[in-house]
Amino acid sequence: MKRILILGATGRVGQQWVAQALDDGHEAIVLVRDPRKLTIVSDRLTVLQGDVTNPQDLIHAAKRTDAILSALSTDGGTVLSQCAPLLIEAMRQNHIRRLVTVGTAGILNSRTEPMLLRYQSNESRRTLTRAAEEHHQFYKQIAHSGLDWTIVCPTYLPDGEHTGIYRVLRDYLPADGLQISVQDTAAFAYKQLFSAEYNGSRVGIAY
Template sequence: MKIALFGATGRVGQAFIEEARKHKHIEIFAFVRSENAKLPISEDHIIKGNARKPNDVNQIISQADTVVSCLSTDGDDTLSAAMRNIIESMKQNQVQRLLTVGTAGILQSRLEPDKYRFESIESKRKTTRAAKEHASVYTMLLASDLDWTIICPAYLPDGDAAGTYRFEQDVLPEGGAKITVGDTAHFLYRELASPQFFRKRVGLAY
């Protein structure tokens, strides 16, 4: 399996690389913004580029059969701009499978099921900007023909993988408040290796 990894230098991206390295059948091409990025993969698999530029995105996806995105919102519309390029490049290169890390805010609210969590009384967010960016990505993927999964973790403290957590389609597991970066990466690999949630959001928490 050849993976085009976006957001490789972020916390979840780095944890995913460590998880994937345990499995010999995975080959990762990491997309980075800086030539100085230090990652535990061979230099010829580290590809510098700007996710806002379609040609840069196409350069890495053309080498892969699966895409994993651990991109963050970056304080602006980088996430949605990048996802537009990723979706288009995947179509051009006939790459079908996409796993992306979102936020629990775009899951459905348990208390107000017709709303996202970030729009509902469940949310404790002071700002909704990042959640709206992730919701925009969800809307794009719904309109696509790709086999996508959005993994939506609760609050993400640092920490290694324990391998024990809860997950649920479209909603956050009841009472779930957090999950470590390590266990988020663990589930990301698990869904990659044994898909259960095609074209679905998955809430993840302890």
């Protein structure tokens, strides 16, 4: 049994992770601002109220955990860039190596403009890049942390089914990839906790 800290546990991907970790017999620790948003109950689930931008909250939540899953979003502001150095320090203080996060396909390498990321290139269909810029800042800090990290980067992310049938590619979005369900994204990212195949990599995922 592992002790897994899950950040962003009340979101669509995070809720999938909590359920999967508990189903697999692991212990899940979640750090949430509003515990009322978490409906799962288990004697192997520890719910801590706090804020990921508070260093002491993160350090406390990470105590005696084996790995961290993060599905934190930009939250319309600078949560990711604020959290990154605090998360790195909390992991160092608690001697945690493994970090798996969900990012965005915008921070993958561009196929059409090789010196750019997708959100910076003509591949991007979005006129607003603020969220991708936040994910980019998070990625840059994690990439230089010395941790065993993996960032799973889905494109359009609707609710759907867990099919187990999808394509993944290191540092690029699979060609012509248009979408991937929350369920398949969560399942793939969860599996990376127990694999070193994509350590130190961004991973594009799509159908």
